[in-house]
Amino acid sequence: MITIKSPREVEIMAAAGGIVAETLHLVARHTRPGISTEELDTIAEDFIRSHPGALPSFKGLYDFPKSLCTSINQEVVHGIPSPKRVLKEGDILSVDCGVSLEGLHADSAVTVPVGEVADDVRRLLEVTQAALEAGIAQAHVGNHVGDIGHAVQRVAEAAGCSVVRELVGHGIGTSFHEEPQVPNYGKPKRGPRLTRGMTIAIEPMINLGRPEIRTLEDKWTVVTRDGEWSAHFEHTVMVDEGGARILTLLPAGVRE
Ligand code: MG
Ligand code: MG
Secondary structure (H helix, E strand, O other), X not given: OOOOOOHHHHHHHXXXXXXXXXXXXXXXXXXXXXXXXXXXXXXXXXXXXXXXXXXXXXXXXXXXXXXXEEEEOOEEEOOOOOOOOEOOOOOEEEEEEEEEEOOEEEEEEEEEEOOOXXXXXXXXXXXXXXXXXXXXXXXXXXXXXXXXXXXXXXXXXXXXXXXXXXXXXXXXXXXXXXXXXXXXOOOOOOOOEOOOOOEEEEOOEEEOOOOOEEEOOOOXXXXXXXXXXXXXXXXXXXEEOXXXXXXXXXXXXXXX
């Protein structure tokens, strides 16, 4: 069932989303060669819990053990923070974060370069971010879920990158994952119709090589089958007339 959120629920989700955005901003500022993903997770969890009532959505979700997903290079998503995973110059780190407030969730992800990265990798990040923006631009009343996926796919594939198929965006609200599924590929005017007050997480996972993925023996970390690198950007948005409202933006007054 696709749920429509009340204006009050949307404001709570935007407040949760502001904490998500600030957490990602903080983690990005600490991302540098020599830091472990465990240290970044601790920074994130402490910051989230410093806000009254705010909880890290991921901790315990399907028994995931940490507050962030941290996925390095050929890891696509769902990497588990660990003291053994130390970043080095030239890596990329995808950081995925969810926060709940008064029982409502927000979800966002960014991929951060660690120092200087190769030109094709920098381009992968730009393409994935552009694909997310193209998807968000379609998230308005009158369109369908397929319009979002089509826009994401077109940007990614025009740049010679590929779209992960097995993992998709999702509705979000009182549950972290709700209907509808929001694939990063598709055909215009297909899939559920977008209506005002729907809240969805749009999250392209884009690969430099082929689209196929597999899951490692830790049962969480998803990697590309061909070992080429992958990027992930995500926002939670509310569908509205004439455009989407992004709920996971940095609050006004927080320095970029
Ligand atoms: Mg996410
Ligand atoms: Mg998500």
